[in-house]
Amino acid sequence: MKVEDDLAVMAHNGGTGITTVDVSDPTDPEELAFHDAHHVHNAFLKDGYAYLTISESDENTFSEARTDIVDVSDPMDPKKIGEYRLADDFPEFAAGGLARTTTSTSKTASSIRRTGMQASSSRT
Structure with a gap:
C-alpha cells in the first residue's frame, strides 16, 4: 500500500489491479x-499518478514487463493514461529475461510521450 495525503x-x-x-x-x-490491470506486482503513488509495475510475461520473465501510468486525481475514477514497456527500448533484456538496473532518461521520456503522457510530473 502506498499513501499520499488522504489517498x-x-x-x-500478482493480482488483477489496484484499489x-x-x-x-x-x-x-x-x-x-x-x-x-492484470499482473500488478507493485504500485507507487506520486503527484496524483499511480505507477503500476506489471510482471505479466510469456516464456521469458520480462517479455511483457511494463509500468502502467494511472491518473488517480479523481480516485473514484482512476484512468490509465500511458505505459512504458521494457521491450520497446530494451528488447534484448525483455527477450533474455534480464532486468536492467538503470534506464536512459531520454528513452524513458520518449516512450512515455508515445503513449500520450508528458514526462514531467507537473499537472495543469
Missing part, C-alpha cells in the same frame, strides 16, 4: 474504486 493505493500483488482508498480518517478507511 492510498493498494496493489493486489483506491480514502484514508482521511485512518480509523475508518473507505474503498473508493478498483482499477483493473
